[in-house]
Ligand SMILES: NC(=O)C1=CN([C@@H]2O[C@H](COP(=O)(O)OP(=O)(O)OC[C@H]3O[C@@H](n4cnc5c(N)ncnc54)[C@H](OP(=O)(O)O)[C@@H]3O)[C@@H](O)[C@H]2O)[C@H](O)CC1
């Protein structure tokens with residue numbers, strides 16, 4: 023699913039009106055009908071609905087919703103802010119329609135706003151500003167926002183929480199943005215919804231399909247997409263009837279150190295549950311027995327060192343290599359990692375300590391081969407690109423890094439994003455907060471390494487790997503709950519996740 027900018031969203035509306043023979047006012051009527059349904063589904067008529075409408079079409083939506091709720095016998099009160107004396111045509115039409123159905127609780131605010139007292143049982147509909155916002159809110163509107171946020175009422179924002187920009191909020195004023203409990207987004211989701219710092223502003227969100235022109239969406243250029251199951255399923259290549267283990271690649275995981283053998287176990291088990299033909303684990307001697315016992319399906323190659331990875335492995339026999347889980351950052355390991363990466367000519371995944379090593383030895387970043395997959399969490403990424411003050415800045419800088427290294431970056435978190443060397447950002451929808459636990463990343467590295475070994479392209483391996491990892495996490499959550507979820511549960515759920523993605 024594409025994510026469009028607010029400017030594109032406006033163009034999409036105009037295109038739909040021009041090409042799908044629908045009048046602008048009727049598109050608004052469609053939006054208002056869906057908004058009203060979504061509201062009625064959640065709250066019954068015992069709640070007073072207090073609607074704050076702005077001067078543009080976001081306000082027009084809100085006024086149309088007021089009429090629909092009024093006609094369903096909800097108790098509705100409308101405050102329309104008309105401080106410049108300039109209302110959009112569709113907003114004006116809806117004000118007329120509201121009056122025509124005998125509605126009397128309408129207040130037009132031109133200067134002084136006598137704020138109603140809001141209680142916890144009230145529902146506020148925030149239709150002040152939507153995709154037409156062109157600067158941070160200030161003055162009277164900022165005061166209205168603060169009053170809404172200070173109230174105990176539940177807040178439903180139409181399209182976007184008023185004051186929030188759809189994409190970049192680096193220069194916004196946070197306290198002047200509505201804190202919604204629910205955002206009912208019209209057409210497509212906005213990029214800003216996917217950023218963790220906006221969670222308390224956007225609340226729970228839902229997209230309402232008002233029938234925006236598919237043709238426009240297909241042709242719209244965007245760098246931001248949400249991966250869907252329908253994008254993932256076709257990527258999976260079925261196994262051949264006459265296949266043998268040699269057909270599915272030999273993966274190598276360079277993982278583990280003294281006290282961190284578990285990371286090697288987790289990544290190896292996940293790798294084996296993701297279709298790899300053969301797996302070898304290169305690990306310090308101290309982990310030999312552990313791995314032979316816990317992962318009997320894998321071969322173990324001992325490093326020269328008792329406790330740490332110290333000497334690069336020979337890569338001739340492998341189709342992919344994953345480096346970093348539980349490696350530690352000993353000087354001797356750092357040198358071995360840099361050398362291993364510099365000379366690597368097969369598909370490569372760098373995770374955890376391998377990334378930390380490159381952030382310490384930054385001058386060696388250019389040794390990372392083209393098309394390598396880097397799988398940092400926010401902390402690991404910022405050790406490389408520097409501290410960022412918000413997600414938009416972080417993603418922009420990550421795109422720069424992916425471009426300068428010509429690498430793939432899998433930035434892990436809620437909405438893990440796969441960034442391609444060309445700067446496309448694919449947001450992954452699966453997964454849950456239970457997966458924020460040690461070892462979860464090791465599992466992902468194992469999965470992606472398995473996919474690369476089987477011959478999936480880097481982009482496919484990133485997208486498919488993050489999707490199935492999150493899906494397995496969701497299956498595990500259903501079994502054990504978010505609090506108890508541990509990395510091993512994700513591995514145990516991988517078979518079901520793979521099965522669900524491959525069944526008809
Ligand atoms: N038919 C359609 O196009 C549909 C649109 N939908 C809804 O429409 C909004 C977008 O509507 P739009 O009118 O483009 O924009 P807004 O309602 O968000 O706001 C525009 C007005 O706000 C003023 N503005 C902008 N920023 C500020 C600010 N910081 N402070 C004060 N005023 C501001 C702006 O004035 P200018 O003079 O600056 O232009 C406009 O007056 C979309 O979000 C949907 O809710 C329907 O959903 C479907 C059809």
Ligand SMILES: [K+]
Nearest residue numbers: 151180182184
């Ligand atoms: K709004």
